[in-house]
Amino acid sequence: MMCVTLVACEGILDVDTSGEIVPDNLDDAGPAAIPTLVNGMIGTFNTAADEVARYAGLLTDELILAGTFPDRLQVDRRRVLVSNASVTDDLYTPIHAARFQADTAVVLFQARLEDPVFSEVAEALAEGIALGRLYGGYTRIWLAELFCWSILSGVFPETVPSLPNPRMEEALVFLEEAEALAEAAELPEVRRAAIVGQARALLWLGRYGEAAMRAGQVPRSFAFRAEFSNTNPDQYNRVYAFTWGDTEGIRWTIGDGTSPARGNERWEHLNEFRELNLLRIRPPGFTSVAGTSVPVVLQLLHNRAESELVVASGIEARLIRAEAHVRAGETTAAQELLNDLRGDFSARVSARWGVVIPTPEFALDPLSLTGDLAVDLKRVADERARELWLTGDRLTTARRLRLDPAVSIDLFPPFKAGGGDDVAFPIVLKELQNNPNLGLSQACPAGQEPGAWH
Numbered sequence: 001m002m003c004v005t006l007v008a009c010e011g012i013l014d015v016d017t018s019g020e021i022v023p024d025n026l027d028d029a030g031p032a033a034i035p036t037l038v039n040g041m042i043g044t045f046n047t048a049a050d051e052v053a054r055y056a057g058l059l060t061d062e063l064i065l066a067g068t069f070p071d072r073l074q075v076d077r078r079r080v081l082v083s084n085a086s087v088t089d090d091l092y093t094p095i096h097a098a099r100f101q102a103d104t105a106v107v108l109f110q111a112r113l114e115d116p117v118f119s120e121v122a123e124a125l126a127e128g129i130a131l132g133r134l135y136g137g138y139t140r141i142w143l144a145e146l147f148c149w150s151i152l153s154g155v156f157p158e159t160v161p162s163l164p165n166p167r168m169e170e171a172l173v174f175l176e177e178a179e180a181l182a183e184a185a186e187l188p189e190v191r192r193a194a195i196v197g198q199a200r201a202l203l204w205l206g207r208y209g210e211a212a213m214r215a216g217q218v219p220r221s222f223a224f225r226a227e228f229s230n231t232n233p234d235q236y237n238r239v240y241a242f243t244w245g246d247t248e249g250i251r252w253t254i255g256d257g258t259s260p261a262r263g264n265e266r267w268e269h270l271n272e273f274r275e276l277n278l279l280r281i282r283p284p285g286f287t288s289v290a291g292t293s294v295p296v297v298l299q300l301l302h303n304r305a306e307s308e309l310v311v312a313s314g315i316e317a318r319l320i321r322a323e324a325h326v327r328a329g330e331t332t333a334a335q336e337l338l339n340d341l342r343g344d345f346s347a348r349v350s351a352r353w354g355v356v357i358p359t360p361e362f363a364l365d366p367l368s369l370t371g372d373l374a375v376d377l378k379r380v381a382d383e384r385a386r387e388l389w390l391t392g393d394r395l396t397t398a399r400r401l402r403l404d405p406a407v408s409i410d411l412f413p414p415f416k417a418g419g420g421d422d423v424a425f426p427i428v429l430k431e432l433q434n435n436p437n438l439g440l441s442q443a444c445p446a447g448q449e450p451g452a453w454h
Contacts, residue, residue, distance in 0.1 A: 031121040034109070038128040041101050045135045046226035048098040049311050049392070050238045052142050055091045056395035058252060059422065061413045063243070064262045066253040066288035066296065076262065078412070079420030082443045088428040091146070099139035099152070106132035123185070130181040130190050137174035137197050138311065144168040144204065145396040148444035149427045151435065160437045161427070165205060172201040192217075193224035196312035199320045204400060212324035215317035220340075222314035230305035237309060239390055240302040249289040254297035255413075256281055261293045265413050269385055270297075276346065278389070301390055315341060315387050319380065326376045331369045334376070338383050339366045345386070374407040381411060399423050 057063040058075045065076040071086035080087060109125045109132070112118040118125060143150035149161035162170075175197040182191035195214050202211035229235035242252045257266030273279050279299050286296045302309070310316075318337050325334035342364040369376045384397050398411035402423060412423065426443035 048094040049226040052392040056392040064255040067251040078422040102132040102135035126185040133178035140171035208324040215320040218317040220314040224312040225308040236305040
């Protein structure tokens with residue numbers, strides 16, 4: 001998809017503008033530019049969502065490195081240096097590019113809502129503003145979930161870093177505005193995505209009752225997806241490109257516990273996922289870049305270059321409600337929500353992805369919760385691992401539960417080759433060197449390692 005930068009980025013983030021549309025003056029470009037700019041904003045957001053899913057999966061236990069690239073190996077080992085160029089270029093910069101473009105689009109489009117010259121594209125302006133606030137909210141959620149600090153360099157003069165909770169509160173404000181804007185513009189899918197985002201932010205903030213109330217407004221069938229194209233490799237779903245290899249060796253795969261080079265790391269749900277035909281172990285014809293030292297386990301969720309990636313869904317909303325019920329001691333209500341999802345999981349996967357057809361003899365039996373908070377929250381996390389697989393949720397859930405003093409559930413792999421213990425990504429070196437509000441020792445709060453941060 002085309003990435004459109006609306007105005008030149010200032011500050012420390014050097015966003016590549018090759019092949020992008022950069023109007024010097026939107027008034028000179030005229031109304032015809034608006035749909036293109038909206039589409040460009042969508043494409044930039046989709047790219048960031050793809051990278052969030054990829055890197056969040058590698059830092060947790062969803063994926064392991066099947067190549068030898070040293071920067072990516074740091075992520076796999078959970079010992080990420082601030083100088084890591086891959087994290088800077090593949091994760092940090094795309095999130096900021098999407099956030100910056102969304103925030104700027106809102107400012108530019110709002111200034112033209114009452115301009116008669118732009119009256120013919122009033123609907124596109126309204127859609128762009130609603131999407132801009134939605135994307136602004138979700139990119140702030142990602143900054144809070146994935147990084148020790150969160151900063152907004154390149155847009156505002158104020159570039160003081162923010163801890164995850166204040167950034168998540170800011171995301172909540174953006175998403176509440178997105179909901180109102182989408183309702184006024186009659187964009188029901190954008191409105192529902194904004195509500196799911198609100199529920200996600202409230203869950204992070206520990207406001208469980210409010211999270212459940214918001215999530216209860218979203219129908220079970222809803223899904224808001226990032227879309228990709230098989231037109232050329234630059235437009236591919238990158239989770240697919242790195243885990244299937246396409247025309248070259250596979251660079252990231254899933255741990256089956258047999259690779260000493262990767263600490264014999266094994267995906268916790270390997271057996272269940274294999275029975276569901278969500279993955280294939282050592283399929284013929286597929287080879288990892290690292291060769292036989294890292295055998296291929298092929299994921300079947302993102303199985304095409306144009307595979308969509310779920311950003312928000314009614315399924316996530318139900319899982320949020322289930323966790324809120326568990327925390328409130330309402331075990332029966334939580335159990336009913338989870339078993340409703342388990343009952344038709346195989347049918348949903350088969351209908352959605354076609355080639356993934358679970359074996360007829362396998363079914364997800366109803367589960368029983370215990371009333372023990374830690375045990376039941378772990379069970380909810382297991383359901384999230386299946387339902388929200390390879391969407392970026394695993395890192396968020398793992399980080400929340402590990403740092404929750406009430407339960408201290410650790411979903412991170414028990415051993416990582418290299419001994420890393422990061423639970424978040426540090427602020428990157430480019431930011432540390434150029435932001436006057438940060439020093440080189442402040443990659444994480446108080447100079448702590450990511451694994452020690454709360």
